Amino acid sequence: MRYLIPVGVLAVLVAVFWVGLHRDPREIPSPLIGKTAPAFDLPAIDGADGRMTNKDLRGHARLVNFFASWCAGCQEEHPFLMHLGREDGVEIIGMDYKDAGPDYQGWIKQRGNPYRVVLADSEGQTGIDWGVYGVPETFVVDARGTIVYKQIGAMTPEAWDKIKPFLAPVAAAAPQ
Amino acid sequence: MRSQLLWSVLFAALTLVGLAGNVRAAETPLSADQETRYRGLLSTLRCLVCQNETLQDSDAPLAADLRAQVRMRVVRGESDADIRRYLTDRYGDFVLYNPPLQPNTWLLWGGPFLLVIAGLTVAFTFVRRSGKRAVAAKVDAEALRRLLEEEK
Numbered sequence: 001m002r003y004l005i006p007v008g009v010l011a012v013l014v015a016v017f018w019v020g021l022h023r024d025p026r027e028i029p030s031p032l033i034g035k036t037a038p039a040f041d042l043p044a045i046d047g048a049d050g051r052m053t054n055k056d057l058r059g060h061a062r063l064v065n066f067f068a069s070w071c072a073g074c075q076e077e078h079p080f081l082m083h084l085g086r087e088d089g090v091e092i093i094g095m096d097y098k099d100a101g102p103d104y105q106g107w108i109k110q111r112g113n114p115y116r117v118v119l120a121d122s123e124g125q126t127g128i129d130w131g132v133y134g135v136p137e138t139f140v141v142d143a144r145g146t147i148v149y150k151q152i153g154a155m156t157p158e159a160w161d162k163i164k165p166f167l168a169p170v171a172a173a174a175p176q
Numbered sequence: 177m178r179s180q181l182l183w184s185v186l187f188a189a190l191t192l193v194g195l196a197g198n199v200r201a202a203e204t205p206l207s208a209d210q211e212t213r214y215r216g217l218l219s220t221l222r223c224l225v226c227q228n229e230t231l232q233d234s235d236a237p238l239a240a241d242l243r244a245q246v247r248m249r250v251v252r253g254e255s256d257a258d259i260r261r262y263l264t265d266r267y268g269d270f271v272l273y274n275p276p277l278q279p280n281t282w283l284l285w286g287g288p289f290l291l292v293i294a295g296l297t298v299a300f301t302f303v304r305r306s307g308k309r310a311v312a313a314k315v316d317a318e319a320l321r322r323l324l325e326e327e328k
Contacts, residue, residue: 028224038266124238131266
């Protein structure tokens with residue numbers, strides 16, 4: 001019986017390390033989950049839509065995707081965002097983070113535009129207010145303008161499985 | 177004559193560029209007191225991109241942006257606590273190198289003391305037990321000698 005003690009200690013240590021080593025230290029939980037989306041007032045890049053503010057993030061759930069043409073993870077996620085935005089009809093607001101206009105134009109021309117609107121966060125101030133520390137990052141904002149989920153790093157089908165339920169209630173509530 | 181004019185224009189232009197650079201570097205100079213606070217804050221704040229570096233040491237673009245934020249707020253006269261809150265509201269307690277004492281960090285702060293107590297308990301029981309065994313061994317040796325005497 002006494003010999004079980006070291007075995008027990010070992011088991012606890014193994015469990016702690018197992019959990020610890022499988023966590024990604026780059027994923028820092030956002031304190032903004034469950035809070036109202038931080039204020040912003042940014043110009044739309046393509047001009048036509050004028051400006052957009054945080055108050056416009058109401059009425060239905062949508063994704064807010066911080067990206068940049070200089071970012072590798074954004075290239076990686078772009079085909080999947082195209083699929084979401086174009087085929088699944090998910091509303092994605094693009095936040096072009098610390099990017100130059102011409103770079104963005106080239107990027108969209110070459111790869112297609114998955115976004116409903118793209119806003120220019122040229123100084124990165126909105127990025128800081130939203131706690132962005134490395135693009136791409138994608139927030140799920142619900143119908144009341146509350147951040148309910150944050151995906152750090154590229155959007156993938158696995159990440160989408162976790163996000164889908166947050167957008168689903170809107171579809172369920174819609175009249176048949 | 178013409179080349180002289182060209183040179184003077186060039187010099188004037190370079191001087192202006194140099195001045196412009198200086199003006200930018202020196203924008204809102206910090207007083208000695210502000211400088212100390214600014215440096216002090218930076219050395220206790222974590223860069224979120226290269227996580228083992230402080231905002232002071234990191235070359236990441238985000239660190240530069242956050243340094244600018246801290247600097248601006250120091251100039252504006254915000255307190256250290258306000259500036260830290262500005263960052264923790266956005267990035268969470270992870271930006272602080274010195275985690276606050278709160279329910280979810282009790283284990284973090286108390287853990288080392290718990291380990292010391294556990295270690296001392298184990299050491300104490302071990303020493304006491306082996307002490308008893310040593311006494312028992314002495315008694316046995318005496319009993320043995322007596323037995324040997326009797327046999328003679």
